[in-house]
Amino acid sequence: MSRQQAQLAVAHDVVSGVARAGSENQDPVKAAAEIYRALAPCEPTCVVFYCCTRYPLELLSRELSRYFPDITVIGCTSAGEITPLGYCKHSISAFGLSHQSFAVESVLIENLTAFTKNDADVLVASMMDNLRKKAVTPTPIDKHCFAMTLLDGLSIREEQVIAALSTSLHEVPLVGGSAGDDQHFVDTQVFYNGKFYSDAAVFMLVNTTCMFEVFSQHHLAPQQEKLVVTQVSPNLRVVQEFNAEPAALEYCRINNLKLEDLNPRTFAMYPLAVQIGDHLYIRSIQQVNDDLSLTFFCAIDAGVVLTQMTSPGLLSHTSMIFNLLEESVGEIQLLIGFDCVHRRAEVDEYQLETEMSALYREHNVIGFNTYGEQINGLHLNHTFTGVAIGYPRDEFQPEHTYS
Template sequence: MIRTAMSEARLVETVAQDLARQLIHPHLGFVLFFCSAEYDLPALGDALQQYFGGVRLVGCTSAGEITAQGYSRSCVSAIGFDHRSFSIACELIDEMERFSLIDAQQLVERLGSACRSNSLAPIKGHSFALTLLDGLSSREEQVLAALSAAFGSIPHFGGSAGDDNHLSDTHVYYDGRFHSGAAIVVLVNTWLDFEVFTTHHILPNGEKLVVTRADSNGRRVFELNAEPAAEEYARLIGVPVAELDHRLFAAHPLAVRINEQYYVRSIQKVNDDLSLTFY
């Protein structure tokens, strides 16, 4: 029903060959993949189109890949879905800055109609949605708010594309090529049981930080507890401001608590005015 594959090859044609050898079978209906941004992306897109023929592929660049052997880097990881068990429809949002609730409602209706055409299972109670977004678009919240309202009771999850921590260019893959400033919405309908869940290893330290001045549109926090944000964060984790970097941000994440759940808000950088910019 589901097959997984990975390739650590450096030549894009070899990558496509590796994935095709591991995934292609008579009932393959859809492929989802995650790849390092170190590859020649246009060439990789062409190679995947060549070796997978009429099979629909979507994916995105990442900052490290999860494989059957565990965490890896500089590779491609993929999942193949059997069309006898999964009816899958997807669309590209190529203008995230203009995406509205009406757009979301129309998109969800089209996806639902496409999945229903295969008559696998009713949409309600038998479907989930996956969203892949350009991780540097700064439009994820607006797009996801519109989609969540349109999906209603359909479970909805996903994440932002990465680029191996270079913070310069992230992409999603749709219809044979990689796109920036875009998002992909995938609706999966299946007769199989499934569960959408979240897990992490974060433990709260008991000290609460209050955002007292911020630019929410710019994802920039100027003050925490009425102090310069970087200084207060550095004090909390016990290091000088000058030592703050992406490794410390990852080791000491900040999180928002909603009810009893914690949701990480990742810090991108310290600015000259001691504010913190978030992803």
């Protein structure tokens, strides 16, 4: 079977109100048409997509709006896509959620710098009220809901926005990802109902009859070396010094690297983590600067102790994640995946794309490579984060299903 035939076969596998799609066509008119043909059979109440920045975004916006004129369409730019075929680049991936099995309420949050905890309280309360009116499960609906965010990945506001929303959501789990731009680090955007936006986030509440599990995992293990942040500009996520030495030079020292070795691939292969309680949270480096400072993808502050990390095996760990999720939700009909761009770099470095793509195909993953992942109130790096959606719960089994 050819790559294109395989794509069509998988994209049209519509079950229990979910459809998955992907296109590698570089013409946005044709790509949007392919996405529509794959998703339309499930009669979606919502479409979510992730696209590379090579597409002319204004034209892509117009075409998607033309095909899906009366439903919610959200999305963002990416640093690599996960389609029905697995890992892709310079493509678009998408999924649709049917109105029979899902109810969705969404909003665009602009001017992230001004977003406050009070704004989150008002917003979440209003959205939950609206969602209850069209819910597909009986009240109380909270245990049958999850929240999803897509954020401008260069806004440097993910922590504040996610913390505010998560607190306001109470027991409703939140999951999401930070938009990318193919590691140019110039312009990352989110999409909401016809238009792309910077300095913005899309926030969505989903009520469903289906089993689901929100998750976040990393595969890295700690080593002995430590770096203490001794000089930092926290508002910019820029570290000037580790251990009272230029940050880039100290990072090179503990990893036996030369300064000229530092690039996105190096940062992916030589990660760092901060320990909070019993857990290690990765703090990924975005880039090295001319003054030998290092810019991070995540929040960083003075006095933070970072631990050198290593990878004992990404493929086996990812397989374990899927096994655990299937124990929780049964067969996965859609996994909305937020896969850190540094995981993608490791896949490329060790030539694991074929094996990882097979895993993702088998478990129906649709997603993108992010500049950061969100789980409840946390903004993370170097994780595979998402929500696995199974089939409808026994008490909500529909009388008719899609074929």
